[in-house]
Amino acid sequence: MRIPTDVLAVLSDRTRTDGHRLVLVGPRLTPALYQRVNEVLEAVGGRWTKTEGAHLFPVDAAEALAPVLTTGEVVTLGEKRTLAQYFPTPDPVVGRLIALAALEPGMTVLEPSAGSGAIATAAAARGAIVDCIERDPGYATDLLDTHVVRRVQVADFLTTPANPGYDRVLMNPPFTRGTDMAHVTHALRFLKPDGLLVSVMSWAVAEQTGSTIAFRKLVEQRGGLVEALPARAFAQSGTTVDTVLVTIPATRPADARPTVWPVRDLLTQDVEELGNPADIAAEIVADLRKAIAAFEEVAATLAKPEPITAPGTVEAT
Ligand SMILES: C[S@@+](CC[C@H](N)C(=O)[O-])C[C@H]1O[C@@H](n2cnc3c(N)ncnc32)[C@H](O)[C@@H]1O
Incomplete structure (x- = not known):
């Protein structure tokens, strides 16, 4: 959205930054103006932190604010949700995903498109040591605020160098134009040789089309499992797209069975x-x-x- 001039004036003239901190200086803003200024700060990753008396950012505060001041525009959290394909994983799906992962306390887990941590926090609650990557600083800050994961890196996962050090990769990446396949394929490079990846993916991967051939072959070669999620499993997160859970081992197990791809007709x-x-x-x-x-x-x-009744008489009803 285009930032109104009064909000832009506050952001350029009445803010002071120091590393990850940003403070508003000068006379107190009216509550309405503060709310509109805060909306912009939150959109670029800032969170008011009472104990610090400042907005804290996961990255350098001046750097986070610079594009806003230069362009006079910001993508609000609402706009971002749609652009970033931010559809948090509902609890029942998280539960099933974690069950398929056979997660145990002490295991190291990577969540490479972590959002605000629906999967990551549930894995941490089961005793896993969880590292996260999330491209959006705002969601990353929400996740950091939970204080339950070991690390949150604000980065584009697809350009993050592989690091094969994790027991598990648990994920629900963006789906647009087959990006889920790119994310999952890259994520497999982060598993230890005996590791396991479980991902929510678009139903599209269950269909044999030109763009899914290579990915389906990879799943089949590794002895992967594919399970259909119920229709509308993500309705509460704002999408009715059909989804599957895909489990892929780092190394094909000796007792692997052929991959069975779910069939949409049966589901419908x-x-x-x-x-x-x-x-x-x-x-x-x-x-x-x-x-x-x-x-x-x-x-x-x-x-x-x-x-x-007497013989020969008819009883009235
Ligand atoms: C479908 S949401 C899922 C969020 C979280 N995994 C969950 O299950 O609740 C996808 C998330 O991936 C993030 N994302 C999109 N592209 C990314 C990229 N290239 N690198 C890292 N994160 C990315 C989005 O910002 C969004 O938070």
Whole structure:
């Protein structure tokens, strides 16, 4: 967005930076103006930290602010979400991903597109030692604020040199135009020889097309496993894209079985036929209630004494 002139004036004339710190100087801003200034600072990675009496940045504060002052524009957090393909992994998917990884306390884990840490913090909570890479300084700061991971590097993972030192790579990279395949292929270079990678990926990799051939071959050669996630697994994060979980060992295991790719028709058919489990349960309860009411009516009728009628007369009903 184009930054309004009053906000730009505060950012250029009333800020002082010192390394990772930025302070606002001069008379107190009105709450409304402060909020708009803060929105810009947050968009470039700053977070107000009460104990420091300053906005702290994961990188040099002056460097973070420089492009904003030069261009008079900033990409807000809302705009960034869409541009960065920021779709945090919902808890049930994180749980399944970690189960597939057979994560154990003390294992070293890399999350190379960590966002604000949905996967990374869950792995750390299970006793793993977690390093993260995230391109966006704002999300990286959110993750740093959790204080549960060992390291957060603000960088483009795709240009980060390989370092084969991790027991596990756990990830949910961006998907646009097949970038998930590029991220996962690069991430495999960060595994120890007995390591394991588990990634959320677009359903597109399950389909045999020109752009997926090389990646599918890689998964098959390593003895990888592919599991379909339920439809709308990411609806709460703002996308209805279909997804799979792909597990790839660093080295093909001796007992590896052929990779089975999920088939979309079956998934769609299952979803259409079965519907939402909560709706199905509600329907069963309603049917049972109707059946009970019908039985009660029959029982009440049977309990009534038989009317004694004289031969040849008709009882009024
Ligand atoms: C789908 S979100 C997932 C976030 C997090 N992994 C999670 O599961 O909640 C993808 C994340 O990758 C980050 N990202 C995109 N391209 C990247 C790159 N080249 N290097 C590092 N991070 C990147 C985005 O900023 C975004 O936070």
